[in-house]
Amino acid sequence: MALMITDECINCDVCEPECPNGAITQGDEIYVIDPSLCTECVGHYDEPQCVSVCPVDCCILDPSQVESKEELQAKYEALQAKG
Template sequence: MALMITDECINCDVCEPECPNDAIFMGDEIYEIDPHKCTECVGHFDEPQCVQICPVACIPVNPAHVESRETLWQKFQRLTAAKEAGQAGPAGAASIS
């Protein structure tokens, strides 16, 4: 299940930096969640961090993107592998951290 941000969002800016997958971004009017990046924090935390910190409770499960915990875990693994591959740079190049 990916999460979504409803139009009750007050643009308080607290959710975006809490997302370990960089799935939250500013949309045309309110923050939005990219369902292809949202793992509900599976692989990072026990609870979705955006839900925990949201002061107006406007982040429910997105009914258009219902996923099992196993599917979320697989998505986490794909995202992590892609991120690590992107940071590795060209073959033979040293990684700068």
């Protein structure tokens, strides 16, 4: 699954620079995660970095973006190929 940021986000700015895929950006009111870029840090780290740094635990699995670890790995490899 890709991750999403809930409306509990306090705009603390710690997640955006931690995302190795550039999937996190400032939205209209809170930060947002682009599911086409989110690999849950598969290929980079053992755990999603936004989840590990979020002080309010608002980075959660997005139930509308179900992906297996294999699919996340394939997305990571495709993103790396695009450079």
